[in-house]
Amino acid sequence: MQLFESLISQLRTMWRILLHTFSRAETVQYPEQKPYLAPRYRGRIVLTLDPDGDERCVACNLCAAACPPDCIALQQGTREDGRWYPEFFRINFSRCIMCGLCEEACPTNAIQLIPDFEMCEYDRQNMVYEKEHLMIDGPGKYHDYNFYRVAGMQIEGKDKGEAQKENPPIDVRSLLP
Amino acid sequence: MSEGMTILFAISVMLAAVGGAAVLTWFERRLLGLWQDRYGPNRLGPAGILQVVADMLKLLTKHDWTPPFADRWVFIFAPTAIVVAMLLGFAVVPFGPGLHIIDVNIGLLFFIGMTSLAVYSVLLGGLASNNKYALLGGLRSAAQMVSYEVFMGLSLMGVVMLTGSFSMQDIVEAQRGGWFCVSQFLGLFVFVIAAIAESHRLPFDLPEAEHELTAGFHTEYSGMKFAMFMLGEYLGLILVSCMITTLFFGGWLAPFGMTWLPPIVWFSIKTFLIICFFVLLRAAIPRPRYDQLMSLGWKVMLPLTLLNLVVTGAVALWMQGA
Ligand code: SF4
Numbered sequence: 001m002q003l004f005e006s007l008i009s010q011l012r013t014m015w016r017i018l019l020h021t022f023s024r025a026e027t028v029q030y031p032e033q034k035p036y037l038a039p040r041y042r043g044r045i046v047l048t049l050d051p052d053g054d055e056r057c058v059a060c061n062l063c064a065a066a067c068p069p070d071c072i073a074l075q076q077g078t079r080e081d082g083r084w085y086p087e088f089f090r091i092n093f094s095r096c097i098m099c100g101l102c103e104e105a106c107p108t109n110a111i112q113l114i115p116d117f118e119m120c121e122y123d124r125q126n127m128v129y130e131k132e133h134l135m136i137d138g139p140g141k142y143h144d145y146n147f148y149r150v151a152g153m154q155i156e157g158k159d160k161g162e163a164q165k166e167n168p169p170i171d172v173r174s175l176l177p
Numbered sequence: 178m179s180e181g182m183t184i185l186f187a188i189s190v191m192l193a194a195v196g197g198a199a200v201l202t203w204f205e206r207r208l209l210g211l212w213q214d215r216y217g218p219n220r221l222g223p224a225g226i227l228q229v230v231a232d233m234l235k236l237l238t239k240h241d242w243t244p245p246f247a248d249r250w251v252f253i254f255a256p257t258a259i260v261v262a263m264l265l266g267f268a269v270v271p272f273g274p275g276l277h278i279i280d281v282n283i284g285l286l287f288f289i290g291m292t293s294l295a296v297y298s299v300l301l302g303g304l305a306s307n308n309k310y311a312l313l314g315g316l317r318s319a320a321q322m323v324s325y326e327v328f329m330g331l332s333l334m335g336v337v338m339l340t341g342s343f344s345m346q347d348i349v350e351a352q353r354g355g356w357f358c359v360s361q362f363l364g365l366f367v368f369v370i371a372a373i374a375e376s377h378r379l380p381f382d383l384p385e386a387e388h389e390l391t392a393g394f395h396t397e398y399s400g401m402k403f404a405m406f407m408l409g410e411y412l413g414l415i416l417v418s419c420m421i422t423t424l425f426f427g428g429w430l431a432p433f434g435m436t437w438l439p440p441i442v443w444f445s446i447k448t449f450l451i452i453c454f455f456v457l458l459r460a461a462i463p464r465p466r467y468d469q470l471m472s473l474g475w476k477v478m479l480p481l482t483l484l485n486l487v488v489t490g491a492v493a494l495w496m497q498g499a
């Protein structure tokens with residue numbers, strides 16, 4: 001009896017598969033037909049500028065620390081106006097797994113993943129992107145965020161206590177009981 | 178046919194069979210694609226047919242490597258054996274009235290013998306590779322052989338009883354009154370299952386089983402030798418399809434008196450449809466464990482075949498008496 005049931009089940013399977021003759025193929029014919037990539041798709045990595053057109057990255061190294069395959073390398077430097085910046089910033093895309101953890105870790109929204117995955121090279125060395133390859137000319141996904149405007153750090157033209165939602169610094173010596 | 182004609186015909190059959198097997202690799206992938214809602218190879222040439230040429234070039238130019246730990250001569254002999262045996266099997270296939278390479282009075286036995294020889298190729302390939310996966314593949318092949326060879330031969334005896342001859346042309350002629358797929362339904366059912374096992378096709382490709390045994394008996398094979406195994410497998414598929422056509426679906430006889438197509442065309446159409454059916458089986462049905470295959474063979478198929486034999490024999494005797 002069980003045998004009979006399984007026989008029927010096999011025949012039913014074959015019939016159902018045969019009906020697939022009339023259903024359309026799901027395949028996306030890739031190079032001619034591009035698939036839809038959502039704006040939040042995790043692809044190639046870019047470094048962005050803040051709305052004022054200044055480099056966002058403050059070389060805090062958080063992205064490099066978060067990166068699971070350790071493919072980000074950078075060196076911190078200080079500009080004359082007090083801002084920090086990366087002297088070099090290097091991502092080895094042949095190791096990057098497009099996990100997006102660097103984007104999550106970044107306090108300044110500088111590093112962002114964009115919907116582009118077409119990175120093919122014949123030479124492995126060409127997969128190593130330097131800062132000039134990573135830099136783009138705009139704020140990327142976050143249009144209004146400017147780290148130095150909200151952070152308490154003192155730079156030229158913005159003293160302590162002048163950031164948004166920040167109170168003026170308290171003079172600890174005047175705190176009388 | 179004169180002797181020269183026969184030789185010419187034999188060569189053309191061989192070329193057609195090998196060419197057919199090559200095209201079949203592409204056709205099967207397209208058909209599987211169709212049934213699995215994708216395309217299969219469709220880039221190279223019209224509908225991707227040039228994929229066959231590309232694959233062939235790739236296989237031909239690949240490094241043909243014999244592993245140092247293998248049993249060299251057996252290793253080389255194994256893939257040759259399967260192709261030779263399968264090609265020899267085509268000798269008895271009747272493609273049309275009087276259109277056969279040789280019509281011996283033991284045609285059917287010859288076919289069974291040749292396909293059984295092909296099993297040795299798999300066994301030897303697995304043994305000579307000196308590799309554990311290959312050995313497991315060969316082992317399974319042996320287990321598979323003992324479980325289906327018996328009922329494969331027996332399932333055809335019903336046909337022989339009704340015809341009273343082992344000659345293929347006689348078997349076709351005997352179906353003028355009605356194809357054997359009706360009167361020998363059980364025989365057909367059992368033979369189809371045995372034929373799948375014989376040609377090592379999914380769902381009974383246990384010796385190969387790429388999901389569990391890397392590639393089974395041909396794990397160590399590459400380049401031309403691997404191509405020979407593949408060629409043998411597809412030749413086997415064509416051969417058993419030809420056989421099913423001949424034995425159960427009236428061979429080159431036209432159905433419903435539609436004789437406006439030449440017999441060889443009818444033969445090709447029927448064979449083609451049966452090949453499609455085999456591909457459908459591959460697309461639809463998962464692979465059983467090999468103890469399941471064995472118990473199916475011994476506990477279900479063998480009794481069914483014997484029942485079929487007894488009933489056919491009784492009916493044949495009764496009709497003779499009447
Ligand atoms: S996406 Fe992941 S792997 Fe790639 S650089 Fe960022 S953290 Fe590293």
Ligand code: SF4
Nearest residue numbers: 057058060061063106
């Ligand atoms: S990209 Fe972001 S996380 Fe990485 S160093 Fe620059 S500011 Fe820090």
